[in-house]
Amino acid sequence: MRLAVYTDYTYKRDDGEVRAERAFALFIDALAERLGGLTLAGRLDPRPGAGPYRLGPTVAFVPLPFYETVTRPLSASRQLLASMRRFQRVLDDVDTVWLLGPSPLALLFAVQTLLRRRALVLGVRQDTNAYVRSRHPRRRWIQLAGALMEGAWRALGRRAPVVVVGPQLAHHYRRSRRLLEVAVSLVRERDVVADVPQRSLDGDVRVLSVGRLETEKNPLLLADVLAGLNTSASGPQWHLTVVGDGPLREQLAQRLDELGVAQQADLRGYVPHDDGLTAAYRDSDLLLHVSWTEGLPQILFEAFAAGLPVVATNVGGIRAAVGEATELIPPGDADAAVQALQLLRTDAILREQRARTGLGLARARTLEAETERLAAFVAGAGGAA
Numbered sequence: 010m011r012l013a014v015y016t017d018y019t020y021k022r023d024d025g026e027v028r029a030e031r032a033f034a035l036f037i038d039a040l041a042e043r044l045g046g047l048t049l050a051g052r053l054d055p056r057p058g059a060g061p062y063r064l065g066p067t068v069a070f071v072p073l074p075f076y077e078t079v080t081r082p083l084s085a086s087r088q089l090l091a092s093m094r095r096f097q098r099v100l101d102d103v104d105t106v107w108l109l110g111p112s113p114l115a116l117l118f119a120v121q122t123l124l125r126r127r128a129l130v131l132g133v134r135q136d137t138n139a140y141v142r143s144r145h146p147r148r149r150w151i152q153l154a155g156a157l158m159e160g161a162w163r164a165l166g167r168r169a170p171v172v173v174v175g176p177q178l179a180h181h182y183r184r185s186r187r188l189l190e191v192a193v194s195l196v197r198e199r200d201v202v203a204d205v206p207q208r209s210l211d212g213d214v215r216v217l218s219v220g221r222l223e224t225e226k227n228p229l230l231l232a233d234v235l236a237g238l239n240t241s242a243s244g245p246q247w248h249l250t251v252v253g254d255g256p257l258r259e260q261l262a263q264r265l266d267e268l269g270v271a272q273q274a275d276l277r278g279y280v281p282h283d284d285g286l287t288a289a290y291r292d293s294d295l296l297l298h299v300s301w302t303e304g305l306p307q308i309l310f311e312a313f314a315a316g317l318p319v320v321a322t323n324v325g326g327i328r329a330a331v332g333e334a335t336e337l338i339p340p341g342d343a344d345a346a347v348q349a350l351q352l353l354r355t356d357a358i359l360r361e362q363r364a365r366t367g368l369g370l371a372r373a374r375t376l377e378a379e380t381e382r383l384a385a386f387v388a389g390a391g392g393a394a
Contacts, residue, residue, distance in 0.1 A: 163182060229264050232264035298319065300340070
């Protein structure tokens with residue numbers, strides 16, 4: 010099988026190497042190794058700098074013209090047309106295409122794939138409508154465009170197999186021709202701890218948050234949670250480490266300072282998976298996830314693999330997929346987050362149960378296991394075309 014993959018992510022060249030900013034490149038690399046190679050199409054950013062993730066030798070990268078954002082369609086239209094011409098040449102050398110969307114370019118590529126009679130597989134990583142509402146709460150035309158794209162993607166799913174992340178998206182696409190639910194796990198088998206570490210939380214407690222500092226991730230709530238935990242200047246303290254970067258970093262730092270808890274917070278910035286992130290999980294006592302919208306976040310499995318108890322917002326497919334391993338809270342509720350973290354601190358039996366259940370989920374959803382399932386599914390789609 011000759012597979013082409015498209016995601017609406019950007020890549021950069023650095024000393025002849027292609028590098029990605031998103032850790033999803035690690036998943037693509039592992040899939041390529043399992044298949045013996047694949048072709049990846051993505052926007053090539055000409056600006057200086059390089060992402061932390063180098064594409065491996067089994068990934069053939071096809072650069073597409075760069076555009077900043079499709080929310081300015083007039084300025085992006087020329088690049089979109091040029092991308093379609095480039096993708097037409099990609100279709101000469103493959104027999105199966107996996108498109109992750111919905112996005113304007115993914116929809117155009119889907120039409121091209123069907124016209125060229127190549128096997129088409131769709132991919133969905135998040136609830137598009139919820140994501141667009143979160144990113145653009147006052148821009149109705151963008152919300153309408155997102156809803157139209159989502160409707161078109163689901164319609165395509167009636168005739169093409171679909172790969173979704175998490176049970177909520179599986180429900181949305183339940184009428185698809187064929188459906189595979191996966192977790193985009195980046196946890197390798199060797200990185201899963203043998204047993205739940207014994208953590209004493211009688212003293213200071215180290216809470217970890219991992220994620221992009223963008224609107225839909227709701228990072229400013231972290232400051233309110235930390236302030237709610239540290240209501241007393243005496244006794245054990247709660248410390249928060251935030252791994253991630255994004256446009257809300259300065260606002261988060263300002264909010265922490267306003268609430269008087271900046272000294273208890275460490276805004277560490279982006280930490281690559283293969284250069285310190287695993288250690289960050291293992292050096293922490295609890296994980297806090299406060300996103301407004303998700304499919305099934307990979308960071309939960311990374312925390313589970315370290316035997317880390319988790320407090321997470323009840324969004325997306327989290328309850329259905331990993332609810333028994335987490336303390337679930339309503340999105341945007343700082344008081345509920347404080348109570349859940351304090352409960353895990355004081356109830357050692359519950360903390361052990363949650364962590365052990367999560368560890369079992371991490372063992373079942375490793376990078377190796379998920380790419381094996383995906384490779385078999387995609388190969389079946391190509392054989393049925």
